[in-house]
Amino acid sequence: MLDMERIPKHVAIVMDGNGRWADKRLLPKMAGHNAGMKAMKEIVKCADQFGVKYLTVYAFSTENWKRSVEEVSGIFKLIVVYVDSELKELNENNVNVSVLGDYSMLPAESVERLDRAIETTKDNTGLRFNIALNYGGRDEIRRSVTAIAHEVKAGTLKPEEITEETIAANLWTGKRHADIPDPDLVIRTSGEKRLSNYLLWQSAYSEFVITDTLWPDFGPEKFKDCIEEFQSRKRRFGGR
Ligand code: FPP
Secondary structure, rough: OOOOHHOOOEEEOOOOHHHHHHHHHHOOOHHHHHHHHHHHHHHHHHHHHHOOOEEEEEEOOOOOHOHHHHHHHHHHHHHHHHHHHHHHHHHHHOEEEEOOOOOOOOHHHHHHHHHHHHHHHHHOOHHHHHHHHEEEEHHHHHHHHHHHHHHHHHOOOOOOHHHHHHHHHHOOOOOOOOOOOOOOEEEOOOOOOOOOOOOOOOOOEEEEEOOOOHHHHHHHHHHHHHHHHHHHHOOOOOOO
16 A cells, blocks of 8 residues: 655656567567657656656666667657647646756757747646656766866865765756755666666665566556555665
């Protein structure tokens, strides 16, 4: 049974297994991503219903550019399809969309849809839905260090004034960008036990739940199981 009093505030998901889902059905890889997008739609609604405040999904990593041109452009096209079909409902449901990552180098139509989704929902006070796009944990730490180095060079910050908060503030999740708390729970589907450069800094004390379910098959029941697993854990944050 879900304890509605102890719902994780921020859930981050590595949506893995779209390719294997398609392979099992002798379908092209894009059919897997398409099914993955549908699963994502359902989990956004479900997260909202469960009372999760922040949902962050890993849609495209800084390493995913190594995939074939067809697959990369197919995923970017899905962003257009997703925003066109869902923005109205997301907005009606008071969902606030943001992107973690530099999405400016995506195709113009994807950038335009993302800008529209962010702009349309910017004053919404419900679920914060964050899409990690062209996102890499090491890349964002590097960007934070660069921003801090500029401040030190300009003389507005002393090296000894740099704290963990300074570094965190300059991450995509930080006060100077999306301003969202660290994830309480990180879910990875399809059985892989890796973080894959996802929220490296932010997941320092997150609980991890790995499920064998392939992402396109991940539905509300599986999501509930993952939250129950989270609720069975004791979090100590390095204390006793
Ligand atoms: C990993 O599965 C999945 C991705 C790299 C892409 C995830 C993208 C979506 C779910 C599309 C929807 C996104 C938006 C924002 C509209 P994989 O291909 O690595 O699976 P495999 O390990 O089985 O090959």
